[in-house]
Amino acid sequence: MKTTRRMGLAAVLFLALVFALPLRAQSGAKALAIQGAKVHTLAGPAIENGTVVIRDGKIVAVGAGVQIPADAQVVDASGLEVYPGLFDPVTTIGLNEVGAVSATVDVTDLGDYNPELVAATAVNPASAHIPVTRASGITHVVAAPGAGGFDAQGGGVIGGQASAFHLAGWTMDEMQISRSVAMVINWPSIVTRTFDFPTLSFKEKPYTDAKKEYDKAVNDLSDLLDRARHFAQAQEKGSPAHFQRDLKLEALVPVVEGKLPMLVIAGEARDIRNAVEFCAKRNLKMILADGAEAWKVKDLLKEKKIPVILGPAERLPLHDDDAYDRPMALAAELNAAGIPVAFSSFGASFSRRLSQYAGTAVAYGLPHDEALKAVTLNAAQMFGLGEELGTIETGKLANLIVTDGDPLEIRTQVRYLFVKGRLTSTGNRQRDLYEQYRKRPAAAP
Amino acid sequence: MTRIARLAALVVCWLAPGAARAQNPSVILIQNATILTVTHGNIEHGSILIRDGKIAAVGADIKAPDGATLIDATGQFVIPGIVDCHSHIAVDGSVNEAGPAVSSMARIPDVLNPEDINIYRDLAGGVTTANILHGSANPIGGQTVVIKLRWGQPASELPFQGALPGIKFALGENPKRSNFTPPPGVPQRYPATRMGVEEVIRQAFTEAREYKKQWDDYNQRKAAGQPNLIPPRRDEALEPLLEVLAGKRYIHSHCYRADEILMLLRVAKEFGFTVRTFQHVLEGYKVADEIAAAGVGGSTFSDWWAYKMEVIDAIPYNAALMAKRGVVVSVNSDDADEARHLNQEAAKSMKYGGMSANEALKLVTLNPAIQLGIDNRVGSIDVGKDADLVIYNHDPLSVYAVAQKTLIDGQVYFDRQRDIARRPEIEKEKQALLDKEKKAAEEAKKAEEKEKQEAKPEKKPDKKKPAKPQSDASDAGVAGGAR
Numbered sequence: 001m002k003t004t005r006r007m008g009l010a011a012v013l014f015l016a017l018v019f020a021l022p023l024r025a026q027s028g029a030k031a032l033a034i035q036g037a038k039v040h041t042l043a044g045p046a047i048e049n050g051t052v053v054i055r056d057g058k059i060v061a062v063g064a065g066v067q068i069p070a071d072a073q074v075v076d077a078s079g080l081e082v083y084p085g086l087f088d089p090v091t092t093i094g095l096n097e098v099g100a101v102s103a104t105v106d107v108t109d110l111g112d113y114n115p116e117l118v119a120a121t122a123v124n125p126a127s128a129h130i131p132v133t134r135a136s137g138i139t140h141v142v143a144a145p146g147a148g149g150f151d152a153q154g155g156g157v158i159g160g161q162a163s164a165f166h167l168a169g170w171t172m173d174e175m176q177i178s179r180s181v182a183m184v185i186n187w188p189s190i191v192t193r194t195f196d197f198p199t200l201s202f203k204e205k206p207y208t209d210a211k212k213e214y215d216k217a218v219n220d221l222s223d224l225l226d227r228a229r230h231f232a233q234a235q236e237k238g239s240p241a242h243f244q245r246d247l248k249l250e251a252l253v254p255v256v257e258g259k260l261p262m263l264v265i266a267g268e269a270r271d272i273r274n275a276v277e278f279c280a281k282r283n284l285k286m287i288l289a290d291g292a293e294a295w296k297v298k299d300l301l302k303e304k305k306i307p308v309i310l311g312p313a314e315r316l317p318l319h320d321d322d323a324y325d326r327p328m329a330l331a332a333e334l335n336a337a338g339i340p341v342a343f344s345s346f347g348a349s350f351s352r353r354l355s356q357y358a359g360t361a362v363a364y365g366l367p368h369d370e371a372l373k374a375v376t377l378n379a380a381q382m383f384g385l386g387e388e389l390g391t392i393e394t395g396k397l398a399n400l401i402v403t404d405g406d407p408l409e410i411r412t413q414v415r416y417l418f419v420k421g422r423l424t425s426t427g428n429r430q431r432d433l434y435e436q437y438r439k440r441p442a443a444a445p
Numbered sequence: 446m447t448r449i450a451r452l453a454a455l456v457v458c459w460l461a462p463g464a465a466r467a468q469n470p471s472v473i474l475i476q477n478a479t480i481l482t483v484t485h486g487n488i489e490h491g492s493i494l495i496r497d498g499k500i501a502a503v504g505a506d507i508k509a510p511d512g513a514t515l516i517d518a519t520g521q522f523v524i525p526g527i528v529d530c531h532s533h534i535a536v537d538g539s540v541n542e543a544g545p546a547v548s549s550m551a552r553i554p555d556v557l558n559p560e561d562i563n564i565y566r567d568l569a570g571g572v573t574t575a576n577i578l579h580g581s582a583n584p585i586g587g588q589t590v591v592i593k594l595r596w597g598q599p600a601s602e603l604p605f606q607g608a609l610p611g612i613k614f615a616l617g618e619n620p621k622r623s624n625f626t627p628p629p630g631v632p633q634r635y636p637a638t639r640m641g642v643e644e645v646i647r648q649a650f651t652e653a654r655e656y657k658k659q660w661d662d663y664n665q666r667k668a669a670g671q672p673n674l675i676p677p678r679r680d681e682a683l684e685p686l687l688e689v690l691a692g693k694r695y696i697h698s699h700c701y702r703a704d705e706i707l708m709l710l711r712v713a714k715e716f717g718f719t720v721r722t723f724q725h726v727l728e729g730y731k732v733a734d735e736i737a738a739a740g741v742g743g744s745t746f747s748d749w750w751a752y753k754m755e756v757i758d759a760i761p762y763n764a765a766l767m768a769k770r771g772v773v774v775s776v777n778s779d780d781a782d783e784a785r786h787l788n789q790e791a792a793k794s795m796k797y798g799g800m801s802a803n804e805a806l807k808l809v810t811l812n813p814a815i816q817l818g819i820d821n822r823v824g825s826i827d828v829g830k831d832a833d834l835v836i837y838n839h840d841p842l843s844v845y846a847v848a849q850k851t852l853i854d855g856q857v858y859f860d861r862q863r864d865i866a867r868r869p870e871i872e873k874e875k876q877a878l879l880d881k882e883k884k885a886a887e888e889a890k891k892a893e894e895k896e897k898q899e900a901k902p903e904k905k906p907d908k909k910k911p912a913k914p915q916s917d918a919s920d921a922g923v924a925g926g927a928r
Contacts, residue, residue: 359844443734
């Protein structure tokens with residue numbers, strides 16, 4: 001008995017060693033210490049000349065007079081600053097390589113209701129977007145199926161389940177933080193005017209038709225959620241004789257139980273109001289995404305405790321007669337109203353602009369420390385990952401960046417990047433091309 | 446746009462520039478600013494004297510002339526007005542005449558819309574001059590025009606007087622229609638390959654040369670007094686190409702890949718024309734020496750990539766790399782949104798490629814002005830140039846900079862404080878218009894009902910209300926929320 005246990009232990013130790021090898025090869029030591037930097041923990045005041053110790057992918061110590069373990073690989077970060085890694089919470093990273101080439105795009109499947117689809121299944125760990133995005137200090141993201149953005153057209157009412165993952169790793173299994181963090185809902189909107197790309201012109205339809213389509217979509221969604229609730233009840237009561245498994249309904253069970261949030265993408269005030277009331281009536285957890293006109297419904301958002309993930313702060317106002325700086329000032333206004341705010345790119349290739357959005361919001365009134373949280377902690381909390389990510393605190397995952405300055409400022413460079421405690425390269429395809437072509441000999445005249 | 450929105454937009458149109466025109470001072474002194482001249486360094490605590498729309502003096506100690514309007518810019522930064530070398534704002538309707546492969550007869554200057562709200566929005570982002578381009582659906586596209594963002598002025602006042610007109614060319618996926626499916630029943634348009642794109646351009650210039658020969662011949666005979674001459678038939682597609690051959694019209698060519706860039710340079714050599722700018726030119730860094738040797742400008746994006754196949758090798762170091770090899774480089778918007786923060790986009794070349802702050806600032810001021818041939822008028826803060834200026838509250842290459850005032854020809858066309866102060870007034874006026882519209886609709890409905898009743902006096906009004914559909918949509922307040 002004892003021998004078996006000891007052998008088992010030895011086997012575990014052996015396996016641990018084997019699996020730890022690549023980690024050791026990369027980082028060189030079991031523990032890592034970032035030394036001499038100004039540490040912005042976002043959980044308290046910044047620590048001058050601070051040290052962060054990392055072991056087994058986690059932060060094990062933070063402070064000014066922290067003892068560095070003897071086995072630690074030390075990263076000298078004197079004169080530099082440490083921040084939590086940035087988090088882009090609604091993207092198509094890994095699902096969308098080249099926007100116009102459909103063979104490389106897995107964002108949106110056919111059909112309007114696809115709750116059973118999971119982003120993690122299709123995220124390509126070898127995507128060139130991952131290292132490019134990482135170079136701008138983004139250490140983890142959420143990929144949201146069906147979410148539209150600059151790079152891809154979203155679609156369907158239920159896009160699928162969004163997955164959170166680290167922007168480093170050999171396989172999705174290694175990268176995954178959580179396979180399912182939210183159900184993506186493109187809230188239906190009454191749209192009378194749409195842009196038709198093949199003919200490059202606008203197509204109009206009567207309001208009554210658009211309204212009818214809207215009502216049908218919302219009723220169908222409601223109906224599907226009701227069926228999911230009945231399915232959950234039947235399942236709980238030990239599945240009656242003719243109980244048939246239904247993968248779509250099964251996927252919706254955590255939603256109707258209020259465990260999995262609905263990531264509701266809506267921009268116009270009318271749509272936001274309808275979505276909030278829809279979710280409140282059914283006790284569904286909701287995160288609002290986009291929220292272009294969230295300022296018009298901030299009392300309701302505050303009352304129902306709905307957090308908001310905003311799109312690019314610099315985008316155009318929704319309506320011609322909105323104030324020109326409406327989108328830039330939006331985060332400041334929501335934050336002042338006590339509504340948690342995060343920023344997101346809603347795409348892939350512009351994910352690296354995340355900090356630019358937050359910086360712009362600061363220019364228009366958002367406090368700087370809140371802007372930092374809007375690209376780190378806030379979204380982590382929205383997805384239930386606030387205990388693992390978002391600040392530099394003992395016990396949290398060591399997703400960190402070391403910069404030469406304010407991470408929201410355009411000129412700032414990311415010098416070191418840690419994903420799951422591993423010192424990870426900021427190199428990427430674009431830097432390689434730069435290095436390659438800057439060495440091109442002068443062309444013959 | 447609904448009628449209400451249109452009315453509301455009109456209110457904004459009237460109000461925003463109103464005061465600027467009413468005051469119209471001829472002598473202005475901007476004081477106590479950090480002046481980023483672009484051409485001769487930065488001046489701390491400097492002043493800019495503006496007289497009759499032109500920069501009359503720049504320096505550290507300029508006294509205010511009597512009667513001058515003073516603008517105190519203590520702690521603020523002044524830069525030359527931003528020049529956006531690739532814009533599609535202020536165009537009424539589509540920017541693409543995508544029918545023929547050669548659409549050089551289509552004229553953007555004829556469809557300028559001075560009421561496009563994006564003029565004001567871009568002005569608020571510091572843009573004072575924009576190169577308004579036709580779309581990229583054709584190897585040879587439509588005619589283009591440089592405008593100043595004189596918000597509130599009629600279309601006739603927008604064009605930049607003295608700026609050479611342009612024509613849009615396009616290479617690669619867009620002109621070969623790779624990412625567009627024609628509507629059912631419409632055949633695919635030639636060309637569908639990069640080889641075809643080249644031949645469409647060669648064919649057009651071959652025809653243009655023949656056309657020129659006909660006219661030269663006609664004019665020669667006419668001058669010789671030959672009687673009964675019939676002039677050649679005018680060809681509106683070829684005439685702009687004659688202007689190109691005569692150096693009177695600039696080619697702004699959309700392109701991405703290195704191979705197609707070299708292709709157009711070859712064709713230009715063959716037919717004896719020059720290309721003024723390569724637009725987008727995201728692989729320009731691969732052939733920067735060739736572009737520089739041909740004297741062509743490169744107008745690019747800061748960090749766009751991966752939206753289609755031909756931009757897979759796009760890198761944010763492009764501007765810096767091209768500049769290092771001697772290309773005059775600008776960073777453009779191609780987008781009403783992007784134009785609002787071109788100062789930030791320029792700053793990215795400091796991060797990617799290590800440009801100096803002044804070189805980065807040039808990417809959106811002096812360099813695009815050179816590319817458009819208007820650098821004698823705009824692009825830097827120098828005596829004699831147009832007083833097109835932007836005042837920022839912070840270093841304009843910082844993400845925290847917000848444009849406070851934008852001047853064109855010495856007139857304040859955008860003033861952030863004034864914009865903010867006007868908002869309640871505009872909101873009130875908008876509400877009044879909405880109320881009026883609502884009231885008018887109610888009255889019209891009443892009148893209609895009354896008419897119905899009078900037409901059929903024998904029939905009593907139906908007491909039964911139509912059954913309301915019990916939908917979740919209606920209980921979610923859809924009807925009430927309708928705008």
